[in-house]
Structures are given as structure tokens and as C-alpha cells.
Amino acid sequence: MSPGGSTEAVTVRVPGKINLELVVGPLREDGYHELSTVFHAVSVYDRVTVQPASRWSVHVTGPFADRVPTGPDNLALQAARALARRRSRRAGSGPVRIDIDKQIPVAGGMAGGSADAAATLVACRELWAMDHVDQDTLEGVAAGLGSDVPFLLRGGTAIGSGRGEQVTPVLARGELHWVLWVGEGLGLSTPEVYAECDRLRAEAGSTDLPVPQPSGELMAALRRMETDEVAAALRNDLQAAAVSLQPLLGEVLDTGLELGARAGIVSGSGPTVAFLVGSQAEAIDLSVGLAANGPTGDITRVVGPVPGAQVVQHHRTPSPPPPGPVRGGPLGPVHG
Numbered sequence: 423m424s425p426g427g428s429t430e431a432v433t434v435r436v437p438g439k440i441n442l443e444l445v446v447g448p449l450r451e452d453g454y455h456e457l458s459t460v461f462h463a464v465s466v467y468d469r470v471t472v473q474p475a476s477r478w479s480v481h482v483t484g485p486f487a488d489r490v491p492t493g494p495d496n497l498a499l500q501a502a503r504a505l506a507r508r509r510s511r512r513a514g515s516g517p518v519r520i521d522i523d524k525q526i527p528v529a530g531g532m533a534g535g536s537a538d539a540a541a542t543l544v545a546c547r548e549l550w551a552m553d554h555v556d557q558d559t560l561e562g563v564a565a566g567l568g569s570d571v572p573f574l575l576r577g578g579t580a581i582g583s584g585r586g587e588q589v590t591p592v593l594a595r596g597e598l599h600w601v602l603w604v605g606e607g608l609g610l611s612t613p614e615v616y617a618e619c620d621r622l623r624a625e626a627g628s629t630d631l632p633v634p635q636p637s638g639e640l641m642a643a644l645r646r647m648e649t650d651e652v653a654a655a656l657r658n659d660l661q662a663a664a665v666s667l668q669p670l671l672g673e674v675l676d677t678g679l680e681l682g683a684r685a686g687i688v689s690g691s692g693p694t695v696a697f698l699v700g701s702q703a704e705a706i707d708l709s710v711g712l713a714a715n716g717p718t719g720d721i722t723r724v725v726g727p728v729p730g731a732q733v734v735q736h737h738r739t740p741s742p743p744p745p746g747p748v749r750g751g752p753l754g755p756v757h758g
């Protein structure tokens with residue numbers, strides 16, 4: 423509590439991502455695959471608000487709220503606790519209430535859970551005035567939460583190596599236009615898609631895999647931000663596995679290409695499909711065509727790259743939660 427009795431709250435906005443390239447290398451001993459990926463943050467955002475509270479809790483609103491766990495499995499809650507463990511005793515160890523306005527599709531290959539975790543780290547660092555926690559330290563905490571979390575702290579377009587957690591920004595000017603197709607009630611589990619990729623590779627006898635590298639073609643295309651060059655260089659080694667588990671995605675990809683998309687790609691482990699188009703006008707045409715002719719799904723127009731998790735409000739008196747059904751509730755005390 424501040425001297426005036428009002429409670430401070432911090433709101434952070436965080437984007438989802440797609441992968442412009444996902445080269446999957448050998449399975450490591452720790453159960454992860456060696457990766458080279460090119461992350462690209464796009465303009466669909468969750469908003470995460472944290473404020474001091476008497477108990478740890480997480481509350482979710484928005485179209486995908488009913489698919490988000492509100493118990494200890496919630497990645498945002500795990501992020502807050504992970505950062506709380508780094509606070510000095512003097513600063514106190516009071517819990518927080520976390521409110522998530524969820525607009526990023528859940529289990530869609532857009533790293534929504536990772537985005538919420540990144541947003542929570544940024545929000546809690548601000549709320550707890552942890553000025554000594556620099557970006558590198560925050561990225562270290564982020565990597566412990568999931569392979570995609572460090573990228574969502576930065577956003578933009580960046581290469582992810584290792585298991586995806588080592589992030590290096592890519593020089594990219596300008597903007598790309600995308601149309602996203604998200605199947606209602608679909609959702610693919612990331613470990614299952616990686617396992618299906620291994621299975622398909624073993625079946626095809628392709629087991630002797632080199633250490634993955636980013637492609638020169640994609641880097642050059644991004645430097646020029648030339649839509650057709652980027653279109654030609656998109657690659658996702660998990661796509662065949664995602665289509666094998668969810669064959670409808672093949673139909674979606676074919677429909678988008680027939681309707682004039684420059685390229686179509688499954689985002690990460692799927693099942694979101696991202697279509698690259700040349701302009702906002704092309705994006706509108708494609709979304710109308712997909713809505714009329716494609717398999718049932720939500721269609722969203724986005725642009726990328728956009729920045730990662732950013733504080734958008736730092737308020738003494740928190741605004742009331744947005745209208746609509748709220749899921750979640752208090753959790754028991756947590757000793758971090």
C-alpha cells in the first residue's frame with residue numbers, strides 16, 4: 423500500500439509470435455530439440471495487470487479465457503513467483519493478483535502463455551521496483567519458464583537458438599502483413615507435435631541431422647523486407663507433423679494459397695496458420711475470401727514486427743477489470 427492508501431498496479435501489453443523459420447535439429451539429452459528459429463512478434467496482444475494482494479491469484483478475461491488454467495500451472499503465476507524468489511527480504515514477499523486480458527489464441531503456436539509470463543516479469547519488476555534486475559537477468563529467469571519466453575521480452579524479429587531461448591535480434595526494416603487463421607476449439611500440444619516430427623523423421627529414415635542454422639535467404643529477404651522474397655524463404659519443420667495430427671490444416675493452407683496469399687505457414691507447433699500478403703488491401707481480400715470459402719475458424723489481420731512486453735500503464739488506483747466473465751480465483755499461500 424502506498425501512503426495514500428491506494429494500491430499500485432502495473433499493466434503490460436505483450437504480443438503473440440509466429441515463426442518465420444523453424445529448423446528442428448537433433449533431440450538433445452535433456453528432451454529438447456536443438457533449434458534455429460526466426461521469431462516474429464505480431465500485433466495481437468494480451469494485457470497483463472499485476473497488483474499487490476493478500477493472496478496469489480490469477481484471473482482471466484477475453485475470448486479464450488475458459489482455456490487458460492488459473493491454478494499453479496498458469497505460466498504468468500509461475501513467472502511472478504520466480505521473480506519473487508529474487509527479491510530481498512527487506513522488500514517483502516507479498517503476493518500479487520494477476521489479471522490477464524487474453525486475446526492471443528491459446529495452444530495455437532503463438533506462445534500466448536509465454537507472452538503472459540514475459541509480461542508478468544516486466545510488470546512485477548516495475549511493481550517491486552527491482553531496478554537491479556537487468557535485461558540479461560530477466561532473460562535468464564524467462565528461459566527457466568519456457569523456451570519462447572525470452573523472445574517475448576524483446577519482440578521484433580529475432581533468431582532463437584539453443585532450444586529457442588538464446589535470442590539475437592535480426593535487422594529488419596518495415597512491416598509485413600499477415601492474415602491468421604485460428605481453428606475454433608483446435609489446439610495442438612507442443613510436445614506432441616515435436617514427438618510427431620521425430621516419428622515422421624524416423625519413418626523416413628532421416629535421423630542424421632546437422633546442427634540447425636538460420637538461412638541466408640531469409641536474413642537477406644528480411645533486410646530488404648521484400649514480401650515475395652520472405653514468402654519464398656518461410657520454413658517450418660514442424661508443419662508436416664502439425665498437419666499429420668490435424669489434417670484440416672492442409673486444407674486451410676491450400677485454400678489460402680488458392681485465394682492469393684503470397685505464402686502460408688503453420689505457426690510454430692500450430693494449429694494457427696499464418697498467411698503472408700503484400701498489403702492491408704490484400705489482407706482484407708484474403709480474410710473475406712477465407713471467411714467465405716475456408717474451413718471454420720477465427721480470422722485476424724495483423725502486422726509484424728512489433729515490440730515485446732512493454733509497460734503501458736503504471737497506476738496508483740487500478741482501473742476496474744473489464745466487463746465480461748472472469749475466470750479464476752485466489753490460490754493458497756505460496757512460499758517462494
Ligand SMILES: C[C@@](CO)(OP(=O)(O)O)[C@H](O)COP(=O)(O)OP(=O)(O)OC[C@H]1O[C@@H](n2ccc(N)nc2=O)[C@H](O)[C@@H]1O
Binds near residue numbers: 569570616
Ligand atoms: C514450437 C515453439 C516454436 O517457437 O513454440 P509454440 O509453437 O509451441 O508456441 C517452441 O519451440 C516451443 O516453445 P515453448 O512452448 O516455450 O516450449 P517449452 O515449454 O520450453 O517446452 C515444451 C516441450 O516442447 C518440446 N520442445 C520445446 C522446445 C524445443 N527446442 N524442443 C522441444 O522438443 C519439449 O517436449 C518440451 O518439453
Ligand SMILES: Nc1ncnc2c1ncn2[C@@H]1O[C@H](COP(=O)(O)OP(=O)(O)O)[C@@H](O)[C@H]1O
Binds near residue numbers: 610
Ligand atoms: N497464461 C497462460 N495463457 C495461455 N496458456 C497458458 C497460460 N499458462 C499456462 N498455459 C498452458 O499452456 C498451454 C500452451 O498454451 P500457449 O502458450 O497459448 O500455446 P503454444 O505453446 O501453442 O504457443 C495451454 O494449453 C495452457 O494449458
